[in-house]
Amino acid sequence: xxxxxxxxxxxxxxxxxxxxxxxxxxxxxxxxxxxxxxxxxxxxxxxxxxxxxxxxxxxxxxxxxxxxxxxxxxxxxxxxxxxxxxxxxxxxxxxxxxxxxxxxxxxxxxxxxxx
Amino acid sequence: xxxxxxxxxxxxxxxxxxxxxxxxxxxxxxxxxxxxxxxxxxxxxxxxxxxxxxxxxxxxxxxxxxxxxxxxxxxxxxxxxxxxxxxxxxxxxxxxxxxxxxxxxxxxxxxxxxxxxxxxxxxxxxxxxxxxxxxxxxxxxxxxxxxxxxxxxxxxxxxxxxxxxxxxxxxxxxxxxxxxxxxxxxxxxxxxxxxxxxxxxxxxxxxxxxxxxxxxxxxxxxxxxxxxxxxxxxxxxxxxxxxxxxxxxxxxxxxxxxxxxxxxxxxxxxxxxxxxxxxxxxxxxxxxxxxxxxxxxxxxxxxxxxxxxxxxxxxxxxxxxxxxxxxxxxxxxxxxxxxxxxxxxxxxxxxxxxxxxxxxxxxxxxxxxxxxxxxxxxxxxxxxxxxxxxxxxxxxxxxxxxxxxxxxxxxxxxxxxxxxxxxxxxxxxxxxxxxxxxxxxxxxxxxxxxxxxxxxxxxxxxxxxxxxxxxxxxxxxxxxxxxxxxxxxxxxxxxxxxxxxxxxxxxxxxxxxxxxxxxxxxxxxxxxxxxxxxxxxxxxxxxxxxxxxxxxxxxxxxxxxxxxxxxxxxxxxxxxxxxxxxxxxxxxxxxxxxxxxxxxxxxxxxxxxxxxxx
Numbered sequence: 001x002x003x004x005x006x007x008x009x010x011x012x013x014x015x016x017x018x019x020x021x022x023x024x025x026x027x028x029x030x031x032x033x034x035x036x037x038x039x040x041x042x043x044x045x046x047x048x049x050x051x052x053x054x055x056x057x058x059x060x061x062x063x064x065x066x067x068x069x070x071x072x073x074x075x076x077x078x079x080x081x082x083x084x085x086x087x088x089x090x091x092x093x094x095x096x097x098x099x100x101x102x103x104x105x106x107x108x109x110x111x112x113x114x115x
Numbered sequence: 116x117x118x119x120x121x122x123x124x125x126x127x128x129x130x131x132x133x134x135x136x137x138x139x140x141x142x143x144x145x146x147x148x149x150x151x152x153x154x155x156x157x158x159x160x161x162x163x164x165x166x167x168x169x170x171x172x173x174x175x176x177x178x179x180x181x182x183x184x185x186x187x188x189x190x191x192x193x194x195x196x197x198x199x200x201x202x203x204x205x206x207x208x209x210x211x212x213x214x215x216x217x218x219x220x221x222x223x224x225x226x227x228x229x230x231x232x233x234x235x236x237x238x239x240x241x242x243x244x245x246x247x248x249x250x251x252x253x254x255x256x257x258x259x260x261x262x263x264x265x266x267x268x269x270x271x272x273x274x275x276x277x278x279x280x281x282x283x284x285x286x287x288x289x290x291x292x293x294x295x296x297x298x299x300x301x302x303x304x305x306x307x308x309x310x311x312x313x314x315x316x317x318x319x320x321x322x323x324x325x326x327x328x329x330x331x332x333x334x335x336x337x338x339x340x341x342x343x344x345x346x347x348x349x350x351x352x353x354x355x356x357x358x359x360x361x362x363x364x365x366x367x368x369x370x371x372x373x374x375x376x377x378x379x380x381x382x383x384x385x386x387x388x389x390x391x392x393x394x395x396x397x398x399x400x401x402x403x404x405x406x407x408x409x410x411x412x413x414x415x416x417x418x419x420x421x422x423x424x425x426x427x428x429x430x431x432x433x434x435x436x437x438x439x440x441x442x443x444x445x446x447x448x449x450x451x452x453x454x455x456x457x458x459x460x461x462x463x464x465x466x467x468x469x470x471x472x473x474x475x476x477x478x479x480x481x482x483x484x485x486x487x488x489x490x491x492x493x494x495x496x497x498x499x500x501x502x503x504x505x506x507x508x509x510x511x512x513x514x515x516x517x518x519x520x521x522x523x524x525x526x527x528x529x530x531x532x533x534x535x536x537x538x539x540x541x542x543x544x545x546x547x548x549x550x551x552x553x554x555x556x557x558x559x560x561x562x563x564x565x566x567x568x569x570x571x572x573x574x575x576x577x578x579x580x581x582x583x584x585x586x587x588x589x590x591x592x593x594x595x596x597x598x599x600x601x602x603x604x605x606x607x608x609x610x611x612x613x614x615x616x617x618x619x620x621x622x623x624x625x626x627x628x629x630x631x632x633x634x635x636x637x638x639x640x641x642x643x644x645x646x647x648x649x650x651x652x653x654x655x656x657x658x659x660x661x662x663x664x665x666x667x668x669x670x671x672x673x674x675x676x677x678x679x680x681x682x683x684x685x686x687x688x689x690x691x692x693x694x695x696x697x698x699x700x701x702x703x704x705x706x707x708x709x710x711x712x713x714x715x716x717x718x719x720x721x722x723x724x725x726x727x728x729x
Contacts, residue, residue: 023122027124034122047256047257048120049123050120050121050122050123051122051123051124051125052122052123052124052125052126053125074640075640078640078643088119094119095119095120095121096119096120096121096122097119097120098120
């Protein structure tokens with residue numbers, strides 16, 4: 001019964017939190033949020049999109065960690081529930097990744113998955 | 116390492132959406148785009164592959180799979196997995212060749228040619244092509260991170276009006292604005308013309324999976340003109356596979372192979388063919404049979420195709436008024452030109468080996484991308500592209516003869532006008548039958564459209580003057596107008612494309628696909644909430660039974676009532692949001708109970724242990 005009480009969320013990990021805070025400060029829009037969406041497309045059928053948004057729109061769900069907010073529209077949330085956003089820096093690239101428990105297959109380009 | 120997501124800033128302007136070039140091939144398809152002045156192919160399938168197998172699988176639950184996964188499913192579901200569908204584009208039922216190894220189920224009844232697949236209604240070749248284009252569009256979108264709306268799609272030079280129309284409609288159905296249909300050899304020429312800047316006469320020898328095209332091109336001062344085209348729209352690597360498979364069937368005395376055996380054997384034949392391009396001898400095993408095949412066997416099996424290829428090449432040369440010796444280079448296009456035997460044929464026909472400076476499998480897509488780039492407007496170099504119509508266009512005249520208005524290999528866009536008259540005294544109407552082909556008898560040509568010009572004023576035979584105007588646009592698509600000059604009566608000509616889908620049907624299909632997309636999302640949301648509600652209810656009832664001692668009578672009644680309400684709502688509501696609220700409310704109501712169960716469980720675990728043990 002414990003499971004029933006836990007609301008699934010989109011979790012902002014420490015790495016992503018730090019990076020988002022920095023980017024928001026650089027952009028001089030500390031009140032803006034990150035809109036994450038899932039669209040058809042990509043080689044595995046569905047793909048992620050991320051862009052800045054000033055405020056949540058319509059029925060967007062809002063996930064917050066100490067002032068850093070993520071907006072997800074309800075349709076995309078179907079595919080994103082329980083995901084965690086991480087920020088990765090390697091020698092050759094830096095960027096975000098979504099660890100998505102709903103994804104059955106991820107593709108090489110990382111932008112796309114299937115449920 | 117790619118694979119990482121970047122955040123897009125809506126305050127910064129988007130890069131302009133590029134127009135893509137699509138090589139919609141019989142066996143595989145590619146998409147290319149020009150970035151920073153250079154064309155390149157995009158990754159469109161698993162394993163970072165730039166080649167998407169033109170295979171579409173329709174599964175029982177209604178979902179559609181395109182590409183490599185679909186190809187893998189062909190073994191298991193040979194009847195629901197459609198390959199090489201380009202062969203059937205714009206063809207009517209009567210033209211459908213019941214090939215010995217084609218395992219598809221033709222949908223029964225009249226109407227356009229369609230295949231029966233599981234998980235939905237029968238699909239037309241046009242719709243299957245649209246699925247491939249849609250997949251290419253979406254994957255190009257993902258690869259470029261920018262919205263794709265415009266495309267140039269390549270077609271074999273030999274495609275007739277109906278086949279071109281079907282290709283263009285497939286593009287529209289996939290949500291693409293088709294800027295231009297480009298002949299495959301012309302696209303290859305464009306890729307070469309720009310990249311190597313050569314002058315003179317060239318042949319483009321394109322042997323792909325399903326079609327053979329030979330084109331004679333003339334390049335002068337950066338302008339190139341297609342002088343002649345010839346070919347065979349039913350000859351390619353698929354036919355080689357078929358020949359090999361048939362030869363093996365014969366060799367092993369297998370009669371009436373099952374669909375599964377056919378697919379497996381065709382795939383084995385293809386593998387054998389590809390291996391023989393690298394090695395001189397290959398061992399093949401199939402079920403309990405085995406054989407060793409050498410290059411000479413393969414040569415013998417595919418030898419009949421050489422005659423057809425040679426004939427087409429000779430005809431194209433004759434049309435262009437050139438001798439073999441005047442061809443400076445032969446450009447090889449298509450995966451089948453990788454076969455040593457085919458390269459040998461080229462040398463035999465043209466007296467010189469073929470070129471493959473640009474990857475023969477990608478050259479068409481790259482050329483189409485260059486064309487798309489040019490049509491988008493933001494280009495520096497002006498390239499004038501002249502193309503030709505592949506088959507003569509004309510009218511049926513009295514006695515069933517053909518009157519050619521536009522002869523084969525006319526450069527397009529093209530126009531032609533001819534005046535006809537009445538045959539009988541007082542004749543008030545005239546049937547206009549538009550045909551395409553080289554035959555003198557109209558019934559041997561392909562019928563494109565038939566319409567009736569009405570309202571001709573009664574007069575003596577031979578006095579009425581009906582002007583018929585043919586116009587072929589830059590895509591090679593034909594429109595026909597007829598006008599009675601005495602009265603000015605003009606007939607609105609609705610050319611019904613022979614693939615059987617009218618404009619309205621296509622509009623309807625496009626609209627339906629949008630409407631259904633929304634429905635699909637809503638039904639998915641609802642189903643997911645229903646599943647969640649059932650899960651919560653089952654869990655609650657289970658826990659209420661197991662831990663009845665942790666509930667007061669009052670609590671039990673109210674929880675029971677609440678769960679009854681949710682059950683009732685589950686049966687009646689179609690709104691996912693309502694259901695979700697009800698689930699959350701019940702969840703909330705059960706919170707105290709849940710906490711007590713948790714505490715109870717922890718205590719029972721702790722019982723009998725001292726804290727130091729932990």
